[in-house]
Amino acid sequence: VDAINAMQANGLKSVETIGPEIDEPVAEVVEDLIHFSLRLDTESVDRLLERGWRNRGPMDFMSHLAGPLLVEVGTRWARGEIGVATEHFISERLRDFLSTRWRAANASAQAAKVVCACLPGERHVIGLHLAAVAAALAGVHVVFLGADTPIRDILSAVDRVGAKAGAVSVAGGASTDLLTHQLKVVRRGLPRQVSLWIGGTGAGAAVLPERSEYLHNLERLQTLASRLAEDRTPL
CATH class of the missing domain: 1.10.1240.10 (Methionine synthase domain)
Incomplete structure (x- = not known):
C-alpha cells in the first residue's frame, strides 16, 4: 500500500x-x-x-x-x-x-513430441513454460503436464504420445539425494531412444543420470529441440 x-x-x-x-x-x-x-x-x-x-x-x-x-x-x-x-x-x-x-507455436500432432513436466515437489511452472516456448518455437509438439507430476505419470505420458524427449523441471528446495534418485528413476523408466532433458533451480545440485542433458540455458534446449524437429540424432 x-x-x-x-x-x-x-x-x-x-x-x-x-x-x-x-x-x-x-x-x-x-x-x-x-x-x-x-x-x-x-x-x-x-x-x-x-x-x-x-x-x-x-x-x-x-x-x-x-x-x-x-x-x-x-x-x-x-x-x-x-x-x-x-x-x-x-x-x-x-x-x-x-x-x-x-x-x-505448437507444431502439428505429426511433429516430434516433447513431454514437459515438473518433478514431484516442484510447484512453480513458469520455468517450464519458458522451456515449452523455446521447444515449440523450434518446431516440436509440446505435451505440457505442469506442476508436481508423479514420475509414473511422466513415463506414462511419454509412452502414450510416443514422445522423443522428456523435459523435466527440478525443484530447488528438495534434497540432492532425493533429486538424484528421482532423476535416475525417470531415466531408467524411459526407453533408451528417448532423450531426457533436465532444467530448473535444483538441476545443478543433483547428480545427473547417464544419457541425460542438463539445460543450462534456453538456447541449449532450443538446439536440442531443433534437432528433434529435423529428425536428427540429439547431441
Whole structure:
C-alpha cells in the first residue's frame, strides 16, 4: 500500500508513455512491470509484455527480460517490499502470456513430441513454460503436464504420445539425494531412444543420470529441440 501511495504521489505513468525502443534498459521495463503489478493493472502489464516480446524477440525476451523480472519480484517479496497478491499477480500474468505463446507455436500432432513436466515437489511452472516456448518455437509438439507430476505419470505420458524427449523441471528446495534418485528413476523408466532433458533451480545440485542433458540455458534446449524437429540424432 505504501509503495502504491508513493507512486500516486509522484504521478502514475501510462504504459503508452514508455518508449518502444528495443534497447530500453531492462531495469526500467522491470520497474514498469512491477509498478503496474502493484496496481493489479492487467491491461498495462499485458501490453508491456507484448511489446517486450515484439521488440526483443522470443529468446531475448525470455532470457533477458522475463528472467530478471522473476528474480527481482522474488527478491522484493523476500524483503517484504511486495505482498503475496502482487507476486502471484505478476507470476500469473507471465504464465498466461507464455502459455499463450507456446500453444500458438505448437507444431502439428505429426511433429516430434516433447513431454514437459515438473518433478514431484516442484510447484512453480513458469520455468517450464519458458522451456515449452523455446521447444515449440523450434518446431516440436509440446505435451505440457505442469506442476508436481508423479514420475509414473511422466513415463506414462511419454509412452502414450510416443514422445522423443522428456523435459523435466527440478525443484530447488528438495534434497540432492532425493533429486538424484528421482532423476535416475525417470531415466531408467524411459526407453533408451528417448532423450531426457533436465532444467530448473535444483538441476545443478543433483547428480545427473547417464544419457541425460542438463539445460543450462534456453538456447541449449532450443538446439536440442531443433534437432528433434529435423529428425536428427540429439547431441
